[in-house]
Amino acid sequence: MFYRFILLCLGWLALAAPSRATNTVAVELTVHPATHSFSCRYTLTARSAAGLEQLALNLDKHLTVAKMRGPHLRAATARPFFDTFQQDTLRRLDLRFSRLRPQQTVTIEYGGPLPARFYTDSLLEFTPFANWLPTLPNREYELVTYRLRVRVPPTYQVVSTHAPRRHRAGYYEFAGTAPNIEITALAARRFTVLTSPPGPGAAVSIYKANRPANTLDSVLLDQARRIIRYHNRIIGGRDSIGQFTFLLPGTNRNAGGLLDNAAVVTYSDFDPRKPGELLILAHEISHKWWGYGTWNTYDNWLNEGFATYSGLLYLQAAGDTASFRRGLAQRRARAAGAPPIIGFDLRTSDYATLRRVEYDKATIVLHELHQRLGDAAFFRLLTATAAARIETTAAFLNLVEQQAGRPTREWLVRQLST
Ligand SMILES: [Zn+2]
Numbered sequence: 064m065f066y067r068f069i070l071l072c073l074g075w076l077a078l079a080a081p082s083r084a085t086n087t088v089a090v091e092l093t094v095h096p097a098t099h100s101f102s103c104r105y106t107l108t109a110r111s112a113a114g115l116e117q118l119a120l121n122l123d124k125h126l127t128v129a130k131m132r133g134p135h136l137r138a139a140t141a142r143p144f145f146d147t148f149q150q151d152t153l154r155r156l157d158l159r160f161s162r163l164r165p166q167q168t169v170t171i172e173y174g175g176p177l178p179a180r181f182y183t184d185s186l187l188e189f190t191p192f193a194n195w196l197p198t199l200p201n202r203e204y205e206l207v208t209y210r211l212r213v214r215v216p217p218t219y220q221v222v223s224t225h226a227p228r229r230h231r232a233g234y235y236e237f238a239g240t241a242p243n244i245e246i247t248a249l250a251a252r253r254f255t256v257l258t259s260p261p262g263p264g265a266a267v268s269i270y271k272a273n274r275p276a277n278t279l280d281s282v283l284l285d286q287a288r289r290i291i292r293y294h295n296r297i298i299g300g301r302d303s304i305g306q307f308t309f310l311l312p313g314t315n316r317n318a319g320g321l322l323d324n325a326a327v328v329t330y331s332d333f334d335p336r337k338p339g340e341l342l343i344l345a346h347e348i349s350h351k352w353w354g355y356g357t358w359n360t361y362d363n364w365l366n367e368g369f370a371t372y373s374g375l376l377y378l379q380a381a382g383d384t385a386s387f388r389r390g391l392a393q394r395r396a397r398a399a400g401a402p403p404i405i406g407f408d409l410r411t412s413d414y415a416t417l418r419r420v421e422y423d424k425a426t427i428v429l430h431e432l433h434q435r436l437g438d439a440a441f442f443r444l445l446t447a448t449a450a451a452r453i454e455t456t457a458a459f460l461n462l463v464e465q466q467a468g469r470p471t472r473e474w475l476v477r478q479l480s481t
Contacts, residue, residue, distance in 0.1 A: 084110035088209040088243060090196070092189065093174075094250045096219060099182045101189070102174030105197055114163035120156040120197040126175040128156065133169035135160045156197065171197055180316050185219075185252040186272045188312045190327050191244045192319065201359050204242040206322075211237040215250045222249050222270045224308050224325035241323045242354070249312050259284055265291040265304050271311040279334055283309065283344070286335040290345045293380050297442040298352050298373060301450035307348070318343055320350030320370075338378060338386040346374035352449035361407040361421070362455050368425020369448075372433075375426065391430060398424035404479045405456060428478045435474065436467055 091104040109115055122128065124143060131139035138159045143152050160167050177195070181188040189195050199205070213221045213235045221227070221235040224247055229236050237248070251272035257280055259267040267287050269280055287307060295303040308325040318328040326347045335341045349370045356365025371394070379387035401419040402412075409417060433441040444466050453459050456479065464472040 084112060085240075086110055086199075086205070086207045086243070088207045088246065090209065090211045090246060091214075092211065092248060093214045094187055094189075094216075094219065094221075094248075096185065096187060096216060096250065098176070099179075099187065100174065100176045101187070101195070102172070103195070104170060104172050106168065106170040107197070108166055108168045109199070110166045112165060114165055115167045116160050116163045118158045118160075118167065118169065119200055120158070120171070121200050122154045122156060122171075122173060122197045123175075123194045124152050124154045125178070126154070126173050126195075128154075128171060128173045130172040131156065131158065131169060133158070133160070133167065135162070135164065135167060136169055137161045139169075155200075173197075181314060183273070183313060186312050186314070187250045188314055188327075188329075189248040189250070190310070190312075190319075191242075191247070191321070192317065192327070194244075196244060196246060198243055203244040204354070204358050206240055207243045207246075208240050209238065209243075209246050211246055211248060213237075213248050213250065219250050219252060220254055222251075222254055222310065223247050224310075224321060224323040225306075239323060241321070245321045245323060247310070247321065247325070247327070249310055251312070255280075257281070257284055259288055264288050265295070266306040267291070267309070268306070269309045269311060272313050274313060274331075279332070280311075282335055283328070283333065286341060286344060287348065289381070290348050290377055293377055294345070294349055294352075294373065297376065298349065298445045298449050300446040302352065304348075304351055307351075318347055320347030320354075322351060322354040324351055326350075338383055341381070341383075342374045342378055342386070342390065344374075345377035346370045349373035355452040355454050357454050360409065361404055363409070364404050364421045364425035365448075365453060365456065365459060367421045368429055369445075371422050371426045372429040373445075375430075391427070394423040394426045398427050403481055404428065405476070406480075428475070431478060432463075432471075432475060435471065440467060 087108040089106040093102045095101060109118055128141045136158060140157050142155055144155045145152050158169055177187055177193060181193040215221055215233055217233040223237045227235045227237050249272060253273060255271040255276050257269040257276055265288060267284055269284060291304045291307060304324055306324060310327045312329055313331050314329045315331055316329040320326045333340055335344045353366045353369040356362045358366060375387050375390045397419050401424045404420055404424060407420045447462055447466060460472050463475055
């Protein structure tokens with residue numbers, strides 16, 4: 064979901080999740096702007112029908128754990144470990160409980176400095192990029208029900224992907240459902256707020272930290288509304304975007320779409336009048352629908368291939384057929400000779416190959432499926448895929464068979480397997 068260099072948004076490796084029961088998270092974040100640091104009390108209630116007697120959590124190695132506690136916690140340790148997939152050392156928290164229970168609650172108190180990429184003089188960025196939350200390994204993008212309370216000096220304001228439930232000077236409270244890793248807060252001395260004019264179409268808001276609005280912000284607002292109108296028509300017919308939030312921290316790093324009808328755009332010169340940046344914008348907005356594919360397996364093509372093709376379709380719909388064709392040709396060239404999508408092993412691949420498979424090749428396969436089905440049937444399929452929140456290639460193939468018949472399923476399996 065993220066980028067000018069559209070990065071691997073949904074990333075790493077795979078372990079079976081023991082249960083799909085929704086976990087609950089309470090985050091108490093205290094922001095210390097003077098030292099560009101924070102402290103956090105993170106309470107996780109994890110649920111599993113099979114029962115839980117132990118839990119492992121990953122935390123950024125630069126953060127310090129002060130305390131781990133829970134009503135049935137018997138032992139807790141924190142240790143560094145080298146993750147072969149991320150090729151980095153992480154901090155692993157191992158928690159053992161007194162006995163097997165269908166749910167376990169643990170509170171972790173930790174904190175430390177934010178890396179320099181995530182703050183400016185008067186802005187601190189707590190987004191998925193900043194990696195500031197503990198996460199269940201390989202379940203970082205699993206939906207959780209959360210409550211986020213943020214304390215800041217009274218001279219600071221806080222915004223998130225949607226409006227706070229309550230706030231007063233120095234205190235903000237948000238709640239919702241989102242992937243654990245996407246629980247988000249920006250703290251700044253002030254935010255310039257732009258909102259789309261009333262009328263038909265999605266309500267789009269921009270929160271820009273510490274700077275006045277300029278022409279590019281108006282362009283962003285206008286282009287985002289146009290993209291959302293189009294995407295709602297071809298993808299969102301059964302799950303449309305009614306409101307959308309842009310967070311502009313000004314940290315000049317990347318851009319990324321979030322599942323919760325929001326995107327973070329860090330560039331201070333992001334200009335969607337340029338085709339390449341318009342493509343990024345349309346890609347990121349579409350991640351509102353394309354974020355359920357199992358991200359740590361080859362099923363991630365359901366996120367990145369679909370988002371890339373959705374972005375290209377918007378360029379064409381906006382009348383820029385030349386950029387659409389050029390974008391397809393570039394991806395077709397990069398996809399040539401790439402490994403098959405089905406069975407592609409992220410763990411043993413370098414990032415460039417992953418991009419060729421999950422972004423480029425996946426985009427070409429979708430384009431060919433589009434050509435085979437025609438606009439009406441292909442857009443119906445996109446709409447059904449988004450509404451069903453399809454997670455796996457197998458589930459997508461079943462949907463294709465339902466919508467387009469067995470021969471198209473078999474044709475698609477061949478495209479994904481060669
Ligand atoms: Zn993406």
